[in-house]
Amino acid sequence: MKMVILPKESLPEFIGHLCPFGELHVPVKVSEKSYAFGRVNDLSDIELNYTRTILPLKKYVFKPVDVMFNFCAATGYETTVEETDAKRVIFGVHPCDIHGLKILDLVFGGKYVDGYYSARRNKAAIVGMDCIPDEFCFCRSTGTDFVDTGFDLFLSDIGASYLVRVGTSLGDDMIRAADSLLREVQEQDRQAYKRRSTQRRESFQTEVQLQELPEIMDLEYDSEVWRRVGDKCLSCGTCSMVCPTCYCYAVFDELDLAGGSGRRQRRWDSCLFKDYALVAGGHNFRPDRDSRIKNRYFHKQRGFVSQHGRPSCVGCGRCKVYCLVGIDIVEVIKELRSEIRV
C-alpha cells in the first residue's frame, strides 16, 4: 500500500486540495458534547478531536427520509435518484464508521442493488482518520478498530505528522494534487506509527467477547435478560437511528390534494417500534418490547453472522451513549454470557 507523510501544519492546506474532488463534509461540534458531519465555511471549524458524531455516515448514502419516485395517474411514474447529487469528500471518518459503510454495502450493494444507495455511495470519497477510544468504544472487540479497505485516504496521527495511506486510485489522485505538501516515509515515521498502533491498542477500556455469541444467544433465547431490558426500553428508536448499520426503512406515499399524484417515500424504521412486525389481519409477531429488543440484538449479533459471516455491530458505542435509559450493549452481552449479573 502506498504511504506518505503529511506534516500536521500542512493539514489545512491539504484539506484545501481535497475540495476540487467534491463537497467537503467534516466533523463539527454541534453542542457541548456532540458532534456531527457537516459543511463548514471556515476550515478552523473542523473538529478533529471528536470521538463519534451523533449520526454515522449512513445519513449521506441512505437518507433519513427519501423520495423514491413521483407518481401521477395520467403520466405514470418517474424515479428520482438524484443524478445531480454532488460528489462529496467526507473527511475525518473513524474506522468504525468506515466499517459501518462496508456493512451497508453488503446489504444495499449485494445481490439486489439499491439504486438510491449506490448512486450516492459511488459519489462519496472517504478520507479516514484514526482515533483514541473512549470508555464507550468497543471496536477492538468487533474487529473494526482498523481498516484495510473502504477508504480513499486514511490518516494516522503519528505525532508531528500524519501517516497517509492511499486506498484507491481516487486517493492517489488526491495526494498527487497535494504533492508539494507530502514527503516520503522515513525511519522515525515507521517507529512513530508502530508506537501509535500500540498506544491505540492499549487505550481500550471496554472489551466484550463476540466469539461463540450466536450460539450463546440461541441457548439463552428465553433468558431473563430480555425481560429486564424490555422493561427499561422506551422503544423510542434512538439506538436504531444512530446505529451505523441499522438499515430498515418504511415505505409510504405522500399524496397531492388535487388527487391522482404524489410521491412514494421511504423513511428510517426501527424494529423497536410496536407496529414494525404488524401484518395484515392485525397479527403482530413482536407485540412486546422484550421480543422487539431481543430481535434487534439477534439480528445484529446472530442473524447477520449467519448471513454475512460477521456481526453487523461495529462497536462505535452510539447505542449506549445515546440510550436515554442507559441500556448498555456490552453489559447485555456479558449478562448473556453470565460474565456479570445485574
Add this chain to the structure above:
Amino acid sequence: MAKPKVGTYGLTGCAGDQLVIINCEDELLEIAGALDIKSFSMAASGGDEDCPLDIVFVEGTVVQPEDERVLRWLRERAELLVAIGTCAVWGGLPAMKNEMRPEELRMSVYGPEGNTFQCVSPRPLSSFVKVDLAIPGCPVEKEQLLQGVASLLHGDLPQLPTYAVCTDCKMAEYPCLLVEQGWLCLGPITEAGCKARCPGYGRPCIGCRGPVQDANIASEVQVLQEKGFTWLDIQNRLWTFAAPAESLKIDFLKEGANA
C-alpha cells in the same frame, strides 16, 4: 365525483387548529377546489348548519354539557369525524387538572360567579363518539392535516407516525437534551410528527402531541427521577396535554414511580 361536503367546528379550545387550516395559504385554493366547504365559522359566516356532511373536522374538548350536545349532533350529521388537535384527541390543556372535581376547579378559577355555567371533567372526543381519524398536535401540523385531507379524498386514512419524537429528533441529528443536559424531555413517550421542532430550538419536548402508542411511561418516569426531577415536576409535565390518556393514569404512574 362530487366534492365532499365538509364542515369545521370548534368545541372548547383556542381555535388554533382551525387557524392552521386558514394558514395553509399556498394550499387554500387547492383545498377550496377539492372540498365543498359547508361551514367554517372561523373563515366565513353564514354556513349551512343543517346539511349532511361527508367529513367534519372538530377541534377542542368537551368541557361543558353544550359541547357534548354539539359533538353528538355533528357525529350524526357527518359520515367521517376527524378530531384535530390535542384537545380533541387527548383532552388537551383543559384536562390538565382532571384530578380535581369540576365544581371545585370552577370555584378556584371563577369564584362564586362561575355558578352561571355548568362544567364536566374535560375528556377527548373519542370518549363520547366514534372518531374516524385523530390528528394530534398543539396545534396540528399543517403537513399532517393536508395529508389527512388528501388521504380522505382518496378514500383512505393517512399513515400517522406511530413512533416517538426521539426518532425524528435523531433523524435531524439534534443533540439529546435528556442525555446531554439532563432536562425533563418527553420526547421518548410523545408521538412524532412535529419533526422534533422544540429540541431543534434547544428546548425539551413538553409532550404537546400526546403519548405515542405503547409508550413506556414507567421507564420514562424512572429515568427522570434518576435525573433528579420530583414526582410533582414529572406529573405536571405528563398531565399538561393528555391527562385523560389511559397510559398516563395516576395508579399506573405511581406504580412506575415506586418501582
